[in-house]
Amino acid sequence: MNLAGTITLAHGSGGRAMHQLVDNLIRQTFTNPLLEEGEDQARIPLAELVAQGDRLAFTTDSYVVTPLEFPGGNIGTLAINGTVNDLAVGGAKPLYLSCGFIIEEGLPLETFARILQSMRLAADEAGVQIVTGDTKVVQRGGADKLFINTAGVGVIPAGFNPSAGGAQVGDVVIVNGWLGDHGAAILNARGDLALEADIESDCAPLNALVEAMFAVCPDIHCLRDATRGGLATVLNEFAERSNVDMVLKEEFLPIRTPVRGMCEILGLDPLYLANEGKLVAVVPITAAQAVLAAMQRIPEGYHACIIGAVMEGDGHVILQTAFGGERIVDMLPGEQLPRIC
Amino acid sequence: MSACSIRITGLVQGVGFRPNVWRLAQACSIAGTVRNDSSGVLIEAWGNESALADFQQQLRTDIPPLARLDDILVTALDTACPHDDFRIIASASGEIHTGIVADAAMCPACRVDIFDASNRRYRYPFTNCTHCGPRLSIVRTIPYDRANTSMVGFPQCPECLREYTNPADRRFHAQPNACPTCGPNVWLEDRAGQGIAPSGTERDCLDTANHLLREGHILALMGLGGVHLVCDATNEVSVAELRRRKRRYQKPLALMARDVDVIRQYCHVTEAEAVLLHSKHAPIVLLERRVGGEIPTIGFMLPYTPLHALLLATWNTPLIMTSANLSEEPQCITIAETRQRMQGIADYLLLHNRPIVNRVDDSVTRILAGKPRLLRRARGYAPEPITLPSGFTNAPPLLAMGGELKNTFAMVRDGQAILSQHLGDLEDARTWREYTHTLQLYRDLFQHQPQAIVVDKHPGYRSTQLGQQWAREQGLPLIEVQHHHAHVAACMAENGWAMDGGKVLGIVLDGLGYGDDGTLWGGEFLLADYRGYQRVGHFKPVAMPGGTQAIVQPWRNTWAHLHALGWVEVAAHFADLELIQFLQQQPLATLETMLARGLNSPLSSSCGRLFDAVAAALDCSRASISYEGQAAIELEAITPACLLNIVPAYPFALAKNAADCWEIDPAPLWYELLKDLQTGYCREAIAAQFHQGLIHIITELAQRLCAEYPAIQAIALSGGVFQNAILFNGIQQRLEDAGLQVLTHQHVPSNDGGIALGQAVIGATAQM
């Protein structure tokens, strides 16, 4: 297909232009046997699923981001990895994805093709197939360049039951690496902040990592990916639902120097910055070493580390500073508003 | 023979009131009884006409030091006296209604005891009597009996018991009564927990402690409501080391001196200040230095327990007496915590085994315009109730959760507001635990069942979130009060402003509070009563680039103000100024974008931030601050009193905005200030012109508003910025000179420590 020019309303009209876009570009990029059947729905053999676990996991997410492309990824890689990760942290092996595009007219075809290509790569890396989809084009102003929705199904092996309310006193809290990279990269990517920071999004699939963790510790108490709202938001949910305190050691928190520096200038707390390839696990202390070792053998877990412990309490996240101070890290009520009088 | 019943209300329980009545009855030959009941003390008295009159007279004038009389109601009795002597009737449990009184400084009689070598309490650090000693700091629950305090582990010896049961004795029913035979004791240990015995001529571990202090060591001293860090204030090496270890590099440290004569070597002490220092509250008093320092005041206090008095007896110079903590955390109270947290901070620990149950910090006061003002209300004051003005007598019981920083909470009950001691910053996890603990304690002590809960409107305040949760769980109405309305109402309430007393003009100069429009307020003119308010004036909102970071780095505010003028032109025109050069070193392009994108740059009409902006312009803590309000405090400190009335006032623009609300715009001030910097004016003169300018524009707007709104009956001054003495004195003076009635804070702080009282009265009004 000729990639000169932009996407126009004609590409969404149902006519020839649309046919070209869907068949010659999208379908070709994503190609796989289920998709090639060309029906209005993907027909998934049940036997295969049943062989892999005892529950089906099903999730959906919509992706909007400015700019569309940024260091370390683009809206397409987010759309694949985000949904893969939502399945993975439930313990599911992600298998099939759907993909809906809402495109604002004027999007360069070349850009769209590039995003599709990276989606294909991300799907391959995560071992999932995009088996059904939809495309709409809206007029200028009706959307912001490109919105993507993906839904995904996966299969959960028997015995895997992490839950936000599962943390127990004495457990340890583990993350798989640098915090806040994605949020910082996005803030930086528009370029107008004039920061000299070299920060890439951490956008990555986490299913292989979770599989490795589960293999050494079937009894992971809590597991979530720390996306919007960052680490602080996930841990607050764990603390509240489990009615325990999550006590973090400030000096253990893996935050890159450029992210730290950027947060200092902007006055933001890296604990609230979004991630797209980070998970938080609460595991029994007896399993901690094994889980860590298993994680560190996988690229997405090279920098995995223990950041804190679960203690008796009334549902707070507490940050222990290097000097022994203890600061409560709340869920944000909205935007970060100063409380100081 | 005639008879009467005398009902006395006020602070009359747990303060030695009944034995005092008994003593007066003996002296006046009165028969009858005295008892505590749910509303105070009830006396039934029989005697001849003149004896009864005499007795009633003396009841009013001869009251125990810790008592406070609110009302005496006498009614005639026509029954015959059941016995011919005067008796104290024990109170049944459940009858007592006063909860608990504040800790009180050692009384003169006890001081005599501990320094009298023939007294059995000679050099005994836990000496106390009905007129003095620990109360709130040692109580676990009510009724206030020894068994419910941390004295439970110390059964009284026969001699102490004799005092305790003898109405004629000063220690009658003194719950913490103790002596060297039966009471708590003090010991000294090193960092390894090894006890250190007195040696040579040292009489006891206090002598040893003094020896160590003179050698320059830093001690942790377990006191009344918490643990202090102590060192020789005249030993610069020790003080510097203490600051380094405590990570408190700049904030002033409190001092304790043996007596006022020692203090006078360093500070001017007026008569009123001496009275305050010697009062039963024994607070820290901010006093004016004799010779200049970076901060023109020093916080001094006098020894308020026998332990402190004995330790300081041989010191002709002051000791540093600062809370045992790191930087802004709450101080330690338990032995275990002290050993753990003071490891590496204190060289030696002077500990005792009378547990501190509740942390009660030292109160901080300052005399302004001739009156003592509380800046931090804790030891010696809390939980003394504040009697609410007329109209509030039948207010339903309710709980006001307070603010976020400098938190206190308040409970309304029986026409009074009971204010907790200063608790501090609720973001600190330890303070938070104390907050929830103290809420529970007060609920128990005062048998309080709230019928409504009052919170600040700021959704991020932890006190607000807890209040919301409790209201939800307990099915109680939740009342949200705007921060600065609470400031104004607190000022009205403590000045006895009746519920239907009409409207005041509240001028609240503050740091930040959550405004009704979702922006941050803090320089507000509110036409207010307890029921509501109308925002009739404010400072022009300016962005805070980086949010909280703009509080930590004052220069951000300077830049934001200059940005509002047009940064490019300002930078070009004043390029030679060191200030402009400093700002140009900062990541301004980033900040510029933040403002343009509205990224973490909330708008604020705060007067505190304007202070920061001007302070940073004059290089007061320009780069960053290490404690709250530091830049503004330094700006006040460099302002010479002698220049104040000589220099011209910097101009502000004053105009109504689209919402028909007056706006004070500091733009003209900035042009003048920058020009003065360029001319090479000294910053002292510029600081004075800034203060003058503020005083001028605020009184100007106040007078305009009074003309515009004839409903205004008085002007209430509140908000943390009013801790600035120059501003406070200047504004109050001018408004009074203009014939206006001015309400100011005295009993609760003008800072956020006073918010809870304001919430309480606004909430009570809403519930009536």
Ligand SMILES: [Fe+3]
């Ligand atoms: Fe305030």
Ligand SMILES: [Mg+2]
């Ligand atoms: Mg989702």
Ligand SMILES: [Zn+2]
């Ligand atoms: Zn006494």
Ligand SMILES: [Zn+2]
């Ligand atoms: Zn005794």
